[in-house]
Amino acid sequence: MLTIDQLKFDDKGLIPAIVVDYSSKKVLTLAYMNEESLKISMEKGLTCFWSRSRQELWLKGDTSGNYQHIYSIEADCDRDALVVTVTKDGPACHLGTDSCFNDLLYLNPANAGFTMESLMELIEGRRTEKKEGSYTTYLFEKGLDKILKKVGEESTEVIIAAKAEDKAETIYEISDLVYHVMVLMIQAGISLDDIKAELASRHVIDHKVKQEKMTE
Numbered sequence: 710m711l712t713i714d715q716l717k718f719d720d721k722g723l724i725p726a727i728v729v730d731y732s733s734k735k736v737l738t739l740a741y742m743n744e745e746s747l748k749i750s751m752e753k754g755l756t757c758f759w760s761r762s763r764q765e766l767w768l769k770g771d772t773s774g775n776y777q778h779i780y781s782i783e784a785d786c787d788r789d790a791l792v793v794t795v796t797k798d799g800p801a802c803h804l805g806t807d808s809c810f811n812d813l814l815y816l817n818p819a820n821a822g823f824t825m826e827s828l829m830e831l832i833e834g835r836r837t838e839k840k841e842g843s844y845t846t847y848l849f850e851k852g853l854d855k856i857l858k859k860v861g862e863e864s865t866e867v868i869i870a871a872k873a874e875d876k877a878e879t880i881y882e883i884s885d886l887v888y889h890v891m892v893l894m895i896q897a898g899i900s901l902d903d904i905k906a907e908l909a910s911r912h913v914i915d916h917k918v919k920q921e922k923m924t925e
Contacts, residue, residue, distance in 0.1 A: 713747060717789040723759060726791040728801065730808075731780045732905040733826070737801035738809040740769075742791065747782075754779050756793060775799030796906070807902070825901060828888075832895050848892050856896055859889045 718724050723741040730737055740758040742750065746766050749757040753768075756777040760767040770776030777795040784791055802809040835845035848856050863886040870878040894900070 711784055711788070713744060715788060716747075716784060716791075717787065718744065719789070723761075724789060724791055726756075726758065726793050728756060728777065728793045728795055730801075730902075731794050731796045732902060732909065735808055736810050737777075737795070737797065737807075747791075750779060750793070751782070756795060770798060773799065775801070777801070796909075807900075825891075829891060829895065829901055832891055836895055845892060848889075849896065853896055856889065856893050860886070860893055863889050 716724055722743045724743075724747070726740050726742045728737045728740065729735065740756075741761060742757070743759045746757040746759045749766070749768070756769045756779060758767045758769065759765075776798045777793075778797070780794040780796060782791055782793050800806055802811075832845055835843050836849045839846045839850070848859065863882065866882040867879065867886050870882045894904075
């Protein structure tokens with residue numbers, strides 16, 4: 710394992726720190742640390758940076774409450790840059806967004822793939838910028854009761870397909886259910902990160918339960 714004195718800080722005593730979300734693996738921000746802020750980060754388990762504009766130490770979340778809890782800190786092969794993997798309490802960007810990296814500069818159409826995050830963004834777009842003829846927009850216009858009714862209907866369809874042991878139909882119906890649940894999530898202000906965090910907390914609990922059973 711490396712020590713701080715093996716890192717290569719620049720002529721201003723700084724080293725770039727790329728902050729990555731533990732669950733989504735999304736890049737949250739690029740900030741800078743000096744030796745003191747890195748030591749504080751490691752002691753507290755919270756990201757602490759050096760503000761180049763204010764020329765002072767900056768514990769992320771100290772004023773906003775959006776703390777970043779450190780999972781790991783890794784150095785690159787040249788030991789002059791860091792990747793800090795964190796779980797976060799709130800938005801990483803001072804503009805209130807999940808990440809500081811939101812402005813798309815280029816997307817290669819040949820490599821553009823499906824992600825749950827992109828589907829959530831599309832659904833959110835249908836809520837905020839209503840599109841005529843869109844089924845998703847129709848659901849939001851009808852409101853919560855309609856959305857909940859569809860979630861119930863699709864849950865039943867999943868059960869019927871699964872009971873029939875029809876794999877293809879079950880996949881189809883689960884996809885319908887997931888989509889309608891995602892519409893419900895947007896309606897309720899629930900993000901994918903909220904669900905991931907809940908599942909992660911259950912994983913920890915489950916791990917503890919297994920350990921307890923092994924010692925009985």
